[in-house]
Amino acid sequence: xxxxxxxxxxxxxxxxxxxxxxxxxxxxxxxxxxxxxxxxxxxxxxxxxxxxxxxxxxxxxxxxxxxxxxxxxxxxxxxxxxxxxxxxxxxxxxxxxxxxxxxxxxxxxxxxxxxxxxxxxxxxxxxxxxxxxxxxxxxxxxxxxxxxxxxxxxxxxxxxxxxxxxxxxxxxxxxxxxxxxxxxxxxxxxxxxxxxxxxxxxxxxxxxxxxxxx
Numbered sequence: 001x002x003x004x005x006x007x008x009x010x011x012x013x014x015x016x017x018x019x020x021x022x023x024x025x026x027x028x029x030x031x032x033x034x035x036x037x038x039x040x041x042x043x044x045x046x047x048x049x050x051x052x053x054x055x056x057x058x059x060x061x062x063x064x065x066x067x068x069x070x071x072x073x074x075x076x077x078x079x080x081x082x083x084x085x086x087x088x089x090x091x092x093x094x095x096x097x098x099x100x101x102x103x104x105x106x107x108x109x110x111x112x113x114x115x116x117x118x119x120x121x122x123x124x125x126x127x128x129x130x131x132x133x134x135x136x137x138x139x140x141x142x143x144x145x146x147x148x149x150x151x152x153x154x155x156x157x158x159x160x161x162x163x164x165x166x167x168x169x170x171x172x173x174x175x176x177x178x179x180x181x182x183x184x185x186x187x188x189x190x191x192x193x194x195x196x197x198x199x200x201x202x203x204x205x206x207x208x209x210x211x212x213x214x
């Protein structure tokens with residue numbers, strides 16, 4: 001008769017030496033969860049800072065465009081361009097840049113009044129007219145009349161705010177209508193409900209050209 005060898009049962013110490021204990025595994029999972037949450041919070045905070053910086057810069061350039069129009073005695077536009085941009089990981093065109101343009105009486109044509117400005121990182125203008133009513137001014141880019149910006153792609157769109165020599169804008173002053181421009185990260189640029197918590201909205205007063213950032 002063949003007898004089976006009698007192997008002793010492994011002791012708890014031997015099991016711990018062979019691998020992770022349940023407590024150790026739970027500790028590792030907890031640490032990883034905390035690190036993931038911290039990374040997400042840092043990323044969200046950084047995105048919020050980029051959006052706030054972009055909103056502040058646009059507000060400053062609106063003010064500059066207004067003062068320039070008053071100084072030149074001719075209208076100055078802040079034009080936002082919708083185009084494909086390799087700096088954004090997206091297959092869709094976005095409003096990611098803008099530029100000041102104005103009429104040159106000597107050349108009798110619209111000219112650029114500065115370099116094209118890009119928004120921070122992957123920050124874009126939310127294209128929905130629900131959140132960015134300035135998009136109601138959207139039109140196709142006219143390659144025969146519009147001054148060429150720093151980047152040109154097919155199917156470009158333009159939305160703009162024009163400041164007049166009086167300091168007012170070309171926007172409809174209807175008190176029942178608010179003129180807004182909302183910014184968000186590209187991944188949050190098509191909200192189905194409320195604006196993402198990191199979004200910022202610029203409110204433009206048509207009669208005075210004043211801009212408030214919310």
